[in-house]
Amino acid sequence: MGLLHRTAIRAERWFDRVRPRKRPERPVLDAYRGYAQPGGVVLRGRVLASLRRTTPDPGQSRWQNMREMLSLFLTDEVAHVDVTAPGHDITVQSDEEGYITVEVPVADPKPGWYDVALEIAGDPDSRKxxxxxxxxxxxxxxxxxxxxDTMMHTGAYSLARNLWTTFTGSATSRRVFPDSIVLMDHLSNHGRNPIFFVSSSPWNLHAFLERVFDRAGLAAGPMFLRDLGISETQFISGTHGDHKGSAIDRILNANPDLPFILIGDTGQHDAEVYLEACHRHGGRIPAVILRxxxxxxxxxxRAAMAAIRRLGVIVAHGSDFGHVAEELRKAGVTL
Structure with a gap:
């Protein structure tokens, strides 16, 4: 992987020299759902040359869907741009892939969605x-x-099926499992318990996934997606397991007083990733649920699920989630 990483860096530098990116006169902000941590909130987003969105139409062809989905990956990130939170006297700078992370202190947090206005320094019209x-x-x-394949049908256990589903579907055709909608509403206790989504899907799909989830009525929560960019310090943000494991750690560290249920599927080694999380956060994970x-x-x-059970963690698994709520109730998990 080291050789491949170095080769990719050289190729990217060569491409930038041959076809240098023109810095946009007025870059824009792309906002992602943030989360709370002790003492404040963490806001996340990206500075781009322009925003790209799909325009889903139930009647459009798979070819048109593919063109629109591919366009989401053709973003031009803008590095080294100052972004300010005027109401909080905070300024950060976008990294080499255009990403920003802004930590804002909150003195008297109220439950729900906390809004903060950010703008590109010197351009009040960019405020978002x-x-x-x-x-x-x-x-x-x-x-x-x-x-x-946990919340919505993708076929991620098969690369060919995954790519076909991802690039030929639209926000109107992608299917969220009905049993997932019911289970997440149950586990969130109709909004009282926080929900977080962790996926190896790229950040380019954040707005698309928001639209799919909102249309289906799935409980809303911050997403922890993956940076597919190439930088000096990483090659496509490490492995699926590394990304998911580090996101779980961040979420649990940001909510130190809460136990957490982990939900995934057996198609992408989630059982193994969750076993390691159970070892790192002993006693804080009462149950693992796997489609x-x-x-x-x-x-x-199967070996990972058996090992999780030996740690005293409930493991509920099957082809659907219809039985999960009852299993958790019988095991004494309090929602």
Missing amino acids: IFRAMIPSPDARLGVVSDID EPGPGPDDAS
């Missing part, structure tokens, strides 16, 4: 509202869930 979710003080637990898509769990997933 960034939102962060502040959990209720009455929350009894948190939920971290995978997305692909079994496609061919079902392989030997590694």
